[in-house]
Amino acid sequence: MQMQEFITLIVLVAIFYFMYAYNKSQKAKRAEAERIRKTIICPNVNCGYTGAAKKTARGSTAVGLILCLFFLLPGIIYFVMRGGYRYSCPRCGYQIRADN
């Protein structure tokens, strides 16, 4: 009986460990995919930068906050409308793409 409990415990620990390891590897894969997605080759011929793009939020957070403070609804609309990020070259500032 005790042996059986011990085996059950081992199996449970093994399952949890595999779940943990699997989750970790999935996270690493996602991080890698994100890194590749952010990697750019600058189309500016005078620059030719290759590497991570500079990610900036579209619109201004300050403007959105001020709108929220004074007129709640336009502030929320502003935040929804401006959503998304802009990717640009960190060397020359050339805008690569924007996504939502």
Ligand SMILES: [Zn+2]
């Ligand atoms: Zn560039």
